[in-house]
Every structure is written in C-alpha cells, then in structure tokens.
Amino acid sequence: MALRRxxxxxxxxxxxxxxxxxxxxxxxxxxxxxxxxxxxxxxSDNTQLQYAYYDLPFxxxxxxxxxxxxxLLSGQSISLNLGEVLRGDRITQSDIELVMGKDxxxxxxxxxxxxxxxxxxxxxxxxxxxxxxWIVDNLPGATSFVTVDKSRKYYAAGFxxxxxxIEINSGKHRFYINNHLTIVIRYRKAPAKDGERGGKxxxxxxxxxxSVGPEKRLEDGCPEDLSEVETPMELYIKPNSTDFSSxxxxxxxxxxxxxxxxxxxxxxxxxxTYSVYWREDDxxxxxxxxxxxxxxxxxxxxxxxxxxxNSLIISGSLSAIVAMILARTIRGDIKxxxxxxxxxxxxxxxRRSRPGSGARTPKLAEKAMxxxxxQVGDDNNDADVxxxxxxxxxxxxxxxxxxxxxxxxxxxxxxxxxxxxxxxxVFMAVGLLFLSSLGILNPSFRGGFVSxxxxxxxxxxxFSGYFSGRVxxxxxxxxxxxxxxxxxxxxxGLLFALVFILNLFVWAQASSTALPFGTLVAIIMLWLCIQxxxxxxxxxxxxxxxxxxxxxxxxxxxxxxxxxxxxxxxxIQSILLAGLIPFAVIFIELxxxxxxxxxxxxxxxxxxxxxxxxxxxxxLTIAEVTIVTIYIKLCSxxxxxxxxxFFVGGASSVWVFxxxxxxxxxxLHIEGFVSGLLFFGYCFMACCVYGLLCGTVGFLTAYAFVRxxxxxxxxx
Numbered sequence: 001m002a003l004r005r006x007x008x009x010x011x012x013x014x015x016x017x018x019x020x021x022x023x024x025x026x027x028x029x030x031x032x033x034x035x036x037x038x039x040x041x042x043x044s045d046n047t048q049l050q051y052a053y054y055d056l057p058f059x060x061x062x063x064x065x066x067x068x069x070x071x072l073l074s075g076q077s078i079s080l081n082l083g084e085v086l087r088g089d090r091i092t093q094s095d096i097e098l099v100m101g102k103d104x105x106x107x108x109x110x111x112x113x114x115x116x117x118x119x120x121x122x123x124x125x126x127x128x129x130x131x132x133x134w135i136v137d138n139l140p141g142a143t144s145f146v147t148v149d150k151s152r153k154y155y156a157a158g159f160x161x162x163x164x165x166i167e168i169n170s171g172k173h174r175f176y177i178n179n180h181l182t183i184v185i186r187y188r189k190a191p192a193k194d195g196e197r198g199g200k201x202x203x204x205x206x207x208x209x210x211s212v213g214p215e216k217r218l219e220d221g222c223p224e225d226l227s228e229v230e231t232p233m234e235l236y237i238k239p240n241s242t243d244f245s246s247x248x249x250x251x252x253x254x255x256x257x258x259x260x261x262x263x264x265x266x267x268x269x270x271x272x273t274y275s276v277y278w279r280e281d282d283x284x285x286x287x288x289x290x291x292x293x294x295x296x297x298x299x300x301x302x303x304x305x306x307x308x309x310n311s312l313i314i315s316g317s318l319s320a321i322v323a324m325i326l327a328r329t330i331r332g333d334i335k336x337x338x339x340x341x342x343x344x345x346x347x348x349x350x351r352r353s354r355p356g357s358g359a360r361t362p363k364l365a366e367k368a369m370x371x372x373x374x375q376v377g378d379d380n381n382d383a384d385v386x387x388x389x390x391x392x393x394x395x396x397x398x399x400x401x402x403x404x405x406x407x408x409x410x411x412x413x414x415x416x417x418x419x420x421x422x423x424x425x426v427f428m429a430v431g432l433l434f435l436s437s438l439g440i441l442n443p444s445f446r447g448g449f450v451s452x453x454x455x456x457x458x459x460x461x462x463f464s465g466y467f468s469g470r471v472x473x474x475x476x477x478x479x480x481x482x483x484x485x486x487x488x489x490x491x492x493g494l495l496f497a498l499v500f501i502l503n504l505f506v507w508a509q510a511s512s513t514a515l516p517f518g519t520l521v522a523i524i525m526l527w528l529c530i531q532x533x534x535x536x537x538x539x540x541x542x543x544x545x546x547x548x549x550x551x552x553x554x555x556x557x558x559x560x561x562x563x564x565x566x567x568x569x570x571x572i573q574s575i576l577l578a579g580l581i582p583f584a585v586i587f588i589e590l591x592x593x594x595x596x597x598x599x600x601x602x603x604x605x606x607x608x609x610x611x612x613x614x615x616x617x618x619x620l621t622i623a624e625v626t627i628v629t630i631y632i633k634l635c636s637x638x639x640x641x642x643x644x645x646f647f648v649g650g651a652s653s654v655w656v657f658x659x660x661x662x663x664x665x666x667x668l669h670i671e672g673f674v675s676g677l678l679f680f681g682y683c684f685m686a687c688c689v690y691g692l693l694c695g696t697v698g699f700l701t702a703y704a705f706v707r708x709x710x711x712x713x714x715x716x
Contacts, residue, residue: 028190028199031101034069038135039094041512044128046671048678049511052090057118060110060272083447088513101278108221109272122235126175131158141207155292159207175235178209181274186281203284221271237266307588311617314585318624398634403556409642412475417487420468422696427460436608461531465538473548484539488532502681505674552711578629579651585621589614622649626698627705649698653691
C-alpha cells in the first residue's frame with residue numbers, strides 16, 4: 001500500500017509541470033531594450049550529422065560588429081556546458097538586432113555570393129530536410145502549426161532551410177532556399193513588481209520562412225512586396241557554356257545533377273532579409289511557455305497510463321509467483337530439511353551416547369548440522385554412514401548445494417568491477433530521475449541533463465569502488481589495487497573508446513556533432529583525475545575497512561558434479577526468456593521515448609514522473625524475475641548462479657537493442673552510412689548502460705535471496 005501511494009505521488013509530481021520550475025531564472029525587458037538573437041546549428045530527422053549555422057557556406061557570415069544587449073561581437077561563441085557540447089550545440093551571437101516592442105518591416109542582412117560548389121551544399125541541405133535553430137531568451141525559434149481539428153496550436157522547433165518542388169512536365173526536382181525570415185516575438189507583462197515597473201517577459205519565439213527571388217527589390221535590398229512573391233529564390237546557376245545557354249534558354253529548365261558537378265566559375269547571389277514583429281499575448285504564462293513544444297500531450301498521457309497499467313499487471317503476476325515461492329515452496333523445503341536433520345540427530349544421539357561420569361549430552365541441532373551441512377562420515381562405523389544416507393534421501397534440489405552455492409565464480413575479477421560500475425550507474429540514474437521529476441532538469445536548462453549525468457557518474461565513483469572492493473574480497477581476491485584499476489577503467493574506457501571511434505567518422509564529415517579535441521581532453525581529465533581517485537577511496541573502504549560479506553554456509557573443498565539440465569534452463573535460453581519479461585514492462589514507454597527523441601520536432605522528453613514510476617516497476621520486475629530464475633537453477637542442482645544472475649538482470653538490454661534495430665528500419669528514414677553508424681553506436685552504448693545497471697540489480701537481488709534461504713537453514 002505504501003509503495004502504491006509513493007508511485008502515485010511521483011506521478012502527481014510529473015503532472016504538475018515536472019519539466020519546468022515557475023519563477024526560475026525569469027528575465028524581463030523594458031520597451032526599447034535590446035535582446036540578443038543567437039544562432040545555434042542545423043539538424044535533420046533524416047541524418048545524425050549536425051552543422052554549426054555559421055559554418056554553412058551559403059549563409060550570411062557574421063560581421064564581427066558589436067550589438068546592443070550582448071557583450072559579444074557577432075560570430076563569437078558563448079560558453080557552453082559539457083552537455084551542450086555533447087549534443088552538438090554551437091551557439092554564437094548573430095547580427096540580427098531585436099528591440100523590445102519595436103517592429104521592423106524589413107531589414108537587409110546581406111547578399112551572399114555562392115559558387116557552384118556552395119550551391120551543391122545548399123541543395124544537399126534542402127534535400128536532407130535540414131532545419132535551423134535560433135535562440136531568443138533561451139527559447140528556440142519554432143514554426144507554428146495547428147492540430148487537424150484546429151482546436152490547438154503547437155510548435156515544431158526550428159525552421160526549414162528551404163524546400164523542393166517537382167516540375168509537372170519534366171518530373172525534375174527544383175530546390176528553393178528560404179532567404180526571408182519573419183520573426184514574431186510574443187510577450188506579456190512580467191509578474192509581480194517587475195511588471196508594475198514596465199517589465200515584460202518573452203513567452204514565444206516564432207519564425208516563418210519565405211523564398212523571395214532577386215527581382216523587384218528596393219535599393220536597400222528588401223523586396224518591394226513581401227505579401228505577394230511571384231518568383232521564389234531557386235538554387236540554380238545556369239551553365240556558362242554557350243551551347244548550354246542556347247539549348248536551354250527557358251527559365252523553367254532544371255538541369256540534371258550531372259550538369260552541376262563541374263565548377264565553371266558561375267556564381268549566384270542570394271539576398272537575405274528579415275522582418276520582426278512584437279505581439280502581446282496574455283494567454284501564455286511564462287511558466288508554461290514550453291508547453292507548446294510538446295506535441296500530443298493528451299495522447300501521450302494515455303500512452304503513459306497504458307504503459308503503467310501494463311507494467312503493473314506483469315509485475316503483479318510476478319509478485320504472486322515470488323510470494324508463492326517464498327511463502328510456500330521454500331518454507332516447505334526448509335521445514336522438511338529441518339525435520340530430516342532433527343531425526344538424523346536423534347538417531348545419532350541414541351547410537352553414540354555412552355553412560356559415564358562427566359558425559360555431556362550433545363545438542364540435536366549441533367549433530368544435525370554436523371551430519372548434513374559438513375557431511376562428516378565415519379569410515380569405521382557402517383551404521384552411521386547408512387543413517388546419513390537415509391537422512392539425505394529426502395533432501396533434494398537447492399538444499400544439496402549448501403557446500404557449493406557460495407563458491408567463488410570463474411572470472412570473478414571481472415564480475416566485481418562490473419557490479420561496481422553498475423552501482424555507479426544506479427546512483428546516476430536515480431539522481432537524474434529525481435532531479436528531472438522535481439523540474440530542476442528541464443528543457444530551459446540546455447544540456448543540463450547530460451552535464452548533471454556526467455557529474456553524478458564521476459562522483460558515484462565512490463560507490464563503484466566500494467561495491468567492487470567488497471564483492472572482490474567476498475570472492476577471495478587478494479590484489480585490491482588491481483581490482484580498483486580495472487573498475488575505474490573497464491566500463492568508462494569502453495564508453496570512451498566507442499565515443500572516440502564514432503568521433504573519427506564525424507570529424508571526417510566536418511559536423512558539429514563531433515566533439516572538439518579540448519572536450520575530449522576535459523573528459524579524460526575528469527575520468528583520470530577525479531573519478532579514479534574516488535574509485536580508489538571507495539575500494540579501500542570497501543575492501544580494507546568493511547571487508548567481505550559473510551556467508552551462512554561453508555564451502556566444501558570438492559566441487560559437486562552438475563547434473564543434466566533441461567533446455568529451458570540452459571544459460572542462453574533462460575537468460576533470453578527471462579529478459580523478455582522486463583522488456584514487456586517498458587516497451588510501451590520505450591516507444592514514447594523513441595518518438596520524443598527521434599521523430600517529434602521538439603526533440604524533448606519531459607514526462608520524467610511517468611518514467612520514474614515505470615522505472616520503479618521495472619526494478620521490481622527484474623528483482624522478481626531474477627529470484628524465480630535463480631531458484632529454478634538451484635533446484636536443478638546447478639550452483640553456478642553468480643554470472644547467471646547478472647546476465648538475467650541485464651538480459652532485457654538485448655531485446656531493447658533489437659527494438660532499436662526494428663525502429664530504425666521501420667519508423668525512421670535516416671540516410672547515409674555515418675548516420676546509421678551513429679544511431680546504432682549510440683543505441684549500443686545506451687543498451688550497455690541499461691544492461692549493466694539492470695544486471696547489477698539482478699546480481700544483488702539474487703545474492704540477497706540466496707543468503708536468505710541458506711541462512712534460514714542454519715538459523716535453527
């Protein structure tokens with residue numbers, strides 16, 4: 001009941017603006033005050049390659065002039081946090097001037113002369129569906145849309161670089177660039193006393209595009225009439241060759257791609273202009289100004305509720321199975337075991353007790369444990385051997401493994417570091433979900449989710465070292481410093497190697513998605529200079545000060561021979577079957593996560609309250625699945641459960657990666673080898689993180705379960 005109440009409290013927090021904290025970092029402006037406009041990057045749903053806006057050769061370059069409202073010169077970059085750099089942001093000051101409350105019908109930005117090579121780049125951007133991101137008052141510029149029934153308005157972040165059309169007669173593609181931008185800033189009176197003093201806050205930033213040809217322009221470069229544009233700005237340069245000019249004199253001709261490959265020195269002038277309009281809007285609260293970026297919130301809520309109901313049904317069924325195992329099966333096994341031990345103790349007492357002065361009557365439980373747990377035989381007493389064998393006839397299944405169940409696993413020196421890194425990820429995930437559900441990590445904190453996640457991961461090196469050191473000593477390890485080094489390098493090193501390899505491909509594309517060399521050096525310094533010492537401290541405390549966990553039974557010298565096992569408890573089959581259940585818990589929510597990250601124009605996932613609830617149910621499901629799987633394995637007299645519990649816990653990551661592949665080929669339209677490589681590379685890293693986290697949960701759950709059931713035998 002308490003668990004259910006806490007789940008609904010988390011859910012309620014998600015519904016109460018979980019993605020935004022009202023009143024946090026409110027900035028107001030007065031009439032006539034300049035507001036800087038920042039440009040960021042261009043991106044597309046059809047590719048994973050992003051580019052800095054000012055790196056495009058067909059865009060007006062920055063002039064380097066100083067503008068009011070900003071201490072930066074145009075073209076200078078603002079300082080970015082680690083999360084912004086990792087997500088490919090490149091935010092710089094622009095030459096566009098915005099003044100609160102001042103409309104500007106038309107301003108000429110520049111006339112950019114491009115070569116045929118630059119023209120091909122522009123056509124590639126338009127063909128790829130690239131959109132540009134501008135920023136005003138920390139709001140990304142957006143294109144406004146309405147729902148099909150025209151009942152609600154919503155935003156798609158960014159604005160299109162251009163569009164393409166198809167000639168009806170020839171069927172050839174023609175490309176046009178959007179060279180005039182209409183900027184609409186919506187504002188309202190600032191809250192509290194600031195509003196009484198004339199302060200205003202920005203609540204929306206809209207950008208509308210238009211393609212305007214070079215004809216019929218005024219002296220300042222602005223079009224004569226923006227309301228009626230006869231000829232759009234086509235990305236086409238006529239060939240310089242006389243033969244081509246005479247052969248294709250019609251203006252409607254669009255040449256084949258092969259005719260655009262050569263550079264004959266021809267150029268094209270693209271005039272860029274913009275307009276600015278300020279509109280007061282009292283319908284949008286400042287605290288809710290991000291709401292319009294989230295599409296289909298009502299439908300999304302239904303999906304989340306469906307995901308939670310689905311998760312509760314699966315988890316509830318598993319809970320009933322686990323309760324039956326714990327309350328009936330295991331309790332009955334322990335009772336039978338104790339009765340057999342008691343009878344064996346009584347029979348030994350009758351045979352071995354001798355009358356005499358000073359003779360002590362042995363305790364029944366002591367004799368029972370000596371006879372059954374240590375299996376001490378007496379070669380000189382055939383009656384005792386026969387009695388032990390008769391007592392063990394009723395002892396079957398997991399009870400026979402008391403001498404082998406806590407035997408150190410093979411390659412324990414790798415399992416201990418993995419468990420330590422898994423606890424590091426558990427701490428990071430819990431911290432991120434908690435801060436996001438409270439609204440501290442929200443879309444206005446650009447790059448905050450990744451930056452805080454990296455910080456939590458580095459700090460959690462203490463937990464990584466502690467658990468790795470304790471598990472390593474429990475396995476009987478001697479060289480704890482070597483274990484510390486492996487813990488601090490194994491998983492972080494794998495992630496860094498994957499990021500570096502992917503970065504090489506992105507560097508070759510000159511994309512802003514590539515991490516700068518300085519950022520890579522900063523990540524290495526965080527890794528080696530901060531995390532590694534923290535792992536060392538945690539490992540020293542876990543190995544030296546705390547020590548190993550005590551086991552309720554002793555491990556025998558000789559290994560027990562493993563019996564034949566049915567197909568469904570073979571390692572691979574049982575791991576994959578067990579992993580399917582946690583995947584069934586999260587796959588509905590996973591669909592919404594993928595849709596938010598890969599398909600929605602906003603690109604923001606915001607319902608962390610729902611995600612927290614599903615995550616709690618997921619952890620419970622993994623714990624229950626692991627208990628059932630390990631119990632079946634022990635009942636089959638197989639004591640190799642250490643690695644098995646870890647793999648069972650993380651097995652759903654295999655299904656998640658398969659889901660990623662299905663989503664890529666069925667739902668997405670990503671083009672290009674590098675983009676596909678980035679998609680699967682990112683998904684593989686995410687699945688490794690998810691699998692390691694869940695595997696650690698499964699391992700610790702199984703360890704606690706095994707200690708509990710074998711401790712219950714020894715207790716009496």
